Amino acid sequence: MIPRLADLPLPPPNKSGWPWTEETPQLPASMHDGTPWPSVSIVTPSYNQGQYIEETIRSVLLQGYPNLEYVIIDGGSRDDTTEIVKKYEPWLSYWVSEPDRGQSDAINKGFTKSTGRILNWLNSDDYLERNALALVAKAFAAADEDVGAVAGNGYFINTDGGIDQFRLPSEISRETFLRFSWDPGVGFHQPACFFSRDAWEFGGPLSLDLRYCLDTAFFIKLTERFRIQLLPELIAYAHRHPSAKTVVEWPYVRGEVALLFATLPDGFGRASKIMNELIRDELAAQSLLALGNRTFRRLARAIGLRRVRRALQRLPTMMEIFSGNAK
Numbered sequence: 001m002i003p004r005l006a007d008l009p010l011p012p013p014n015k016s017g018w019p020w021t022e023e024t025p026q027l028p029a030s031m032h033d034g035t036p037w038p039s040v041s042i043v044t045p046s047y048n049q050g051q052y053i054e055e056t057i058r059s060v061l062l063q064g065y066p067n068l069e070y071v072i073i074d075g076g077s078r079d080d081t082t083e084i085v086k087k088y089e090p091w092l093s094y095w096v097s098e099p100d101r102g103q104s105d106a107i108n109k110g111f112t113k114s115t116g117r118i119l120n121w122l123n124s125d126d127y128l129e130r131n132a133l134a135l136v137a138k139a140f141a142a143a144d145e146d147v148g149a150v151a152g153n154g155y156f157i158n159t160d161g162g163i164d165q166f167r168l169p170s171e172i173s174r175e176t177f178l179r180f181s182w183d184p185g186v187g188f189h190q191p192a193c194f195f196s197r198d199a200w201e202f203g204g205p206l207s208l209d210l211r212y213c214l215d216t217a218f219f220i221k222l223t224e225r226f227r228i229q230l231l232p233e234l235i236a237y238a239h240r241h242p243s244a245k246t247v248v249e250w251p252y253v254r255g256e257v258a259l260l261f262a263t264l265p266d267g268f269g270r271a272s273k274i275m276n277e278l279i280r281d282e283l284a285a286q287s288l289l290a291l292g293n294r295t296f297r298r299l300a301r302a303i304g305l306r307r308v309r310r311a312l313q314r315l316p317t318m319m320e321i322f323s324g325n326a327k
Contacts, residue, residue: 003061009087019058024130026064037067038137041116045106047075049124054084059127061091069093071113073106104206104214117197125239126191132235136194139231148199148226152235154189172228177220190215192235199226212253
């Protein structure tokens, strides 16, 4: 059943507009050429995001899309997340709240519960624009066979309600990912990117070892076989708030990107560049604590072990890793 606005629970009294008091018009049963709308599966990984998740849920359910699966995998939230999800249970394909091994684990579990041809994970502090699913479905229907993903425009919503737009590149390729994954001036809006089932089966599942750049690793792998097509329309929003891990832990994000790049045949030079930038600032060097392994020590040798040691003098834990032991 495709829910209408009147079918869903009433929004909080201080909420209005999309997706609280407005909906996307219901789509016809088939596309303009008479073919059925392709099946779309969306997975929302969640943990203690009760402040945002209702907006996420409503933005998916009120798309008016006739062939939708919506799965929510919650990691055992201790706030009001589960109470909110239960209100929308009649319109969910599956949901669970139980401890997991993090965001990647939740997304992987969610996709095992899905059957759609077009997939997306929408975090619990993200939400879709009106008519997003229809735009994505039409783009896939018109795309060449080598297109494995469609990436639309996305906006960040700041804590004061202001909007920042991602600056998408003119194309998205492996080289693009290697460049803008560490360049803060250019971005890739993951909530606005939908991919095919074939692309997921080739590039997934997501690595449980990555906390921050799990999406980067997936999309770099995807580009080995598929092309990512740009969609100029606005597709999704993401809240940029102080508790978001990619905000509060940004130096660690950079460190993990360096670690990821160091595993790629053509990525070591870029990994070295990121490490050089990090160790110029002793506070940012704390991110290197997450990289206490052979890959980190290999990077340290490439950019000068003495320089790394000097940058980490205030970090005894890291110095223990390094003590006469850079192998």
